[in-house]
Structures are given as C-alpha cells and as structure tokens.
Amino acid sequence: xxxEQQEPTARRWTRGRRAAVAVGTVAGLTVASVVLAGLTATxxxxxxxxxxxxxxxxxxxDVGTGFSxxxxxxxxxxxxxxxxxxxxxxxxxxxxxxxxxxxxxxxALVTDGASTRALTLAVNGCDVAWDAGTGTCxxxxxxxxxxxxxxxxxxxxxxVDELLAGASLHLQLxxxxxxxxxxxxxxxxxxxxxxxxxxxxxxxxxMVQRDPLTTTG
Amino acid sequence: MAPRRRPPRRAHRRxxxxxxxxxAADALLLLSVGLLAPLxxxxxxxxxxxxxxxxxxxxxAVAVPAGAAPTTGPxxxxxxxxxxxxxxxxxxxxxxxxxxxxxxxRLDADGPDxxxxxxxxxxxxxxxxxxxxxxxxAPVGDLTGTAVLEVAxxxxxxxxxxxxxxxxxxxxxxxxxxxxxxxxxxxGAPEGGD
Numbered sequence: 001x002x003x004e005q006q007e008p009t010a011r012r013w014t015r016g017r018r019a020a021v022a023v024g025t026v027a028g029l030t031v032a033s034v035v036l037a038g039l040t041a042t043x044x045x046x047x048x049x050x051x052x053x054x055x056x057x058x059x060x061x062d063v064g065t066g067f068s069x070x071x072x073x074x075x076x077x078x079x080x081x082x083x084x085x086x087x088x089x090x091x092x093x094x095x096x097x098x099x100x101x102x103x104x105x106x107x108a109l110v111t112d113g114a115s116t117r118a119l120t121l122a123v124n125g126c127d128v129a130w131d132a133g134t135g136t137c138x139x140x141x142x143x144x145x146x147x148x149x150x151x152x153x154x155x156x157x158x159x160v161d162e163l164l165a166g167a168s169l170h171l172q173l174x175x176x177x178x179x180x181x182x183x184x185x186x187x188x189x190x191x192x193x194x195x196x197x198x199x200x201x202x203x204x205x206x207m208v209q210r211d212p213l214t215t216t217g
Numbered sequence: 218m219a220p221r222r223r224p225p226r227r228a229h230r231r232x233x234x235x236x237x238x239x240x241a242a243d244a245l246l247l248l249s250v251g252l253l254a255p256l257x258x259x260x261x262x263x264x265x266x267x268x269x270x271x272x273x274x275x276x277x278a279v280a281v282p283a284g285a286a287p288t289t290g291p292x293x294x295x296x297x298x299x300x301x302x303x304x305x306x307x308x309x310x311x312x313x314x315x316x317x318x319x320x321x322x323r324l325d326a327d328g329p330d331x332x333x334x335x336x337x338x339x340x341x342x343x344x345x346x347x348x349x350x351x352x353x354x355a356p357v358g359d360l361t362g363t364a365v366l367e368v369a370x371x372x373x374x375x376x377x378x379x380x381x382x383x384x385x386x387x388x389x390x391x392x393x394x395x396x397x398x399x400x401x402x403x404x405g406a407p408e409g410g411d
Contacts, residue, residue: 001260005293021295029377030314038315054261056261056262056263057263058227058263058264058265059265060265060267067267067268067269070269070270070271070272071221071270071271071272072271072272073272073273073274073314073315074271074272074273074274074399075276075400075403075404077400082269084267086265088263090263093263094263100407101331109273116278118220121269141256154318161290165330175271177273179250179400180400181399181400181401182276182399182400183397183398183399183400184275184276184277184278184397184398185393185396185397186279186280186281186290186291186292186396186397187277187278187287187288187290187312187396188290189277194272194273195273195274195275195276195277195313196272196274197272197273197277198269198270198271198272199270199271199272200268200269200270201268201269201270201271202267202268203266203267203268203269204264204265204266205264205265205266206262206264206265207262207263208260208261208263209261209262212309215307
C-alpha cells in the first residue's frame with residue numbers, strides 16, 4: 001500500500017479508536033450513573049420523604065369592641081380600653097413580636113408640642129382572655145408597653161419575645177388623652193387645641209419566624 | 218447557515234428521571250430552600266394590621282339673641298330699656314360635641330359706663346316672655362365679675378337667660394357678654410372597658 005495512503009488510514013484508525021474509546025467511556029459513565037441513580041432512587045424513595053415548608057401566620061381578632069368601633073368624642077383625661085387577641089395560627093413558632101402605630105389626620109392628637117397633649121398608648125398582656133366589659137384580667141397581667149406618645153410608635157417596639165405556634169396573646173390597648181385644661185371663649189378653642197381632631201391609627205403587629213434550626217436524625 | 222438560537226430559558230425545569238427520582242429531587246429542592254432561606258437572612262415575617270379611627274370631642278358655648286342660630290364670638294347685650302331698668306333676653310347654646318355641666322359668663326363694658334350690678338336669671342325648660350319665664354327660673358348670679366351658670370347642657374341644647382339691671386343703660390356703652398367653657402365644665406373622664 002502506498003505509504004502516503006497508509007498514513008491517513010492510520011490517523012483515521014487512531015481517530016476512530018479514540019472516538020470509540022470516548023463513546024465507550026461516555027456510555028459507561030451513563031450506564032453507571034443510571035445504575036447509581038436507580039440505586040439511589042431505590043434506596044431513598046420507596047416511601048417518599050415529605051418536606052413541608054412551615055407557615056408563619058399571625059391573626060388578630062377583636063375581643064369585645066376591639067377595633068370594630070371608632071372612638072369618638074374623646075376628652076382630655078379619657079381612657080379607652082380596647083382588647084384584641086393575636087393568634088399564631090401557622091406551623092412555625094413566631095418570635096420578636098413588635099408593634100408599630102402609624103397615623104393620618106390631625107397631628108395635635110399624635111405629636112406632643114410644648115406640652116404633653118397627644119394621645120398615649122400602653123399595652124398590657126394577660127395570660128387568659130381579658131374581660132372586655134370591665135377591662136380586667138382574671139389571670140396574671142403584665143405591662144408590655146408603658147404609656148407612650150402615639151407619635152413615637154412609628155418605629156417598632158417589642159412586645160413579646162416569642163409567640164409559639166398555636167398560642168394566643170391577649171392584649172389590652174390603653175389609649176389615653178392626657179388631662180389638660182383648655183378653655184374655649186365664645187365658641188372658639190385656643191390656638192393649640194386637641195378639640196375636634198380626628199386621626200386614623202394603623203396598628204401593625206409583626207413577628208418573625210423563630211431562629212433557624214438544624215436538625216439531625 | 219443560519220445562526221443557532223439559544224432556546225428560551227425556562228424558569229424551572231423538572232428533573233429528568235423516574236417519578237421516584239423526581240420526587241426525591243423535589244424533596245431535595247424544598248429542603249434546600251428551607252435550609253438556605255434562613256441562612257441567607259430571609260426570615261419569614263407575619264404581619265397583622267388594623268385601623269382604628271379616633272376623634273376628640275369639643276366643648277364650647279356661645280351667647281346669642283333669643284332664638285337666634287349660634288355664631289362664634291361675643292354678644293353685645295340687646296338691652297331693652299324700661300323706665301329706670303333695662304333687661305336683655307339671650308340664649309346660651311352649647312356648640313361643642315360634649316355635654317357640659319355648666320358655663321362661665323363674663324360681662325365686659327365697652328364705653329364710659331361701668332358694669333354695674335347685672336343680675337342674670339335662667340329660665341329652665343322654657344323661654345322668657347318679657348319678665349315672665351314659661352319654665353322654672355333659676356338665679357345665675359351677678360355679672361359684676363364672672364358668674365358660673367351651673368346648668369347641664371347637652372350638645373346643641375340652649376338655655377334662655379334674662380339679664381336685668383336696675384339703672385338706665387346708656388347707648389354710649391356696649392355691654393358684651395362672653396361665654397367660657399373650661400375642661401372642668403365638661404363631663405368627667407370615665408375609665409373602663411369597652
């Protein structure tokens with residue numbers, strides 16, 4: 001055979017052998033991976049292992065009047081008690097429950113000026129349901145938030161460290177308009193007045209999931 | 218030869234393999250999400266919001282001519298001269314939203330004549346017809362200073378008053394009746410549950 005013809009033939013043979021080896025390798029690996037995959041599947045999923053993402057759910061319900069009815073004709077010195085229940089209805093435990101209060105309306109009711117005139121809010125807890133009719137706690141009451149001017153509650157304030165899944169938090173919200181003397185003369189209130197003011201208070205209760213867990217088994 | 222187009226990327230591609238293998242892969246995917254989300258700081262939060270509307274009340278009262286609609290501002294007493302005495306019939310109307318336990322009356326003179334003894338009498342449950350009260354009279358007091366009308370007034374309620382002086386009232390002097398309502402004239406501040 002012509003050596004000049006043999007050389008290409010040898011190169012073709014070599015390339016063909018290399019290709020065959022490569023194909024064989026790929027085929028072998030494929031078969032191996034399928035076998036391994038089959039083995040893995042066989043060993044891990046005769047009974048599928050369910051993994052559910054947990055839920056973090058916070059619901060709010062009125063106790064008595066709660067937030068269902070507006071507060072009207074508040075006079076200095078008045079105290080309004082409203083009761084609500086927060087329920088952690090998800091499957092995850094909650095933590096770091098905070099409260100924010102934002103408002104829209106007349107600033108006179110929200111922000112103190114030269115004197116303490118604006119609304120204050122305090123939050124009390126009770127380990128059993130509050131008696132909304134009397135505002136009393138038949139169990140153990142605790143102060144979760146001391147009286148604070150409403151305008152200062154736009155940043156979150158901590159109420160409780162944790163609220164376990166399925167647990168409830170019984171809250172009493174104490175809204176008060178500080179006592180003060182204003183004298184109207186011939187139907188006109190003083191320049192700085194809390195009279196006839198209106199505000200919408202938006203209460204936001206927020207909690208985060210409990211700390212992440214690493215479990216083994 | 219036309220350029221090859223990259224196939225559109227799919228948001229999520231199901232893994233190939235047997236159903237059992239796919240379930241295992243899905244479980245691993247969920248497990249990974251569950252493990253990685255907290256580690257990456259993406260903590261889950263739950264939030265509940267509610268709005269409470271709130272309004273404050275007002276306390277105010279004005280003096281107006283008998284039967285007139287309330288307006289803001291002091292009232293110049295509409296004296297009616299009769300011989301050596303004079304009288305003026307006015308109403309005090311509660312114009313705020315809160316019930317009052319009373320109001321404070323003050324009489325100022327704008328002119329050369331001093332405020333002399335002016336006696337005020339209320340007509341409860343009726344109106345004045347000249348010197349006659351169709352209801353029950355109740356003395357309020359002298360207006361040489363500030364007199365307190367201790368009569369409960371609901372919002373928009375009015376009470377008829379008769380001011381009387383035993384001396385002639387000169388036209389050159391205006392007697393202005395002012396009505397003041399302090400916080401202490403408003404109902405008490407209750408505290409209790411809802």
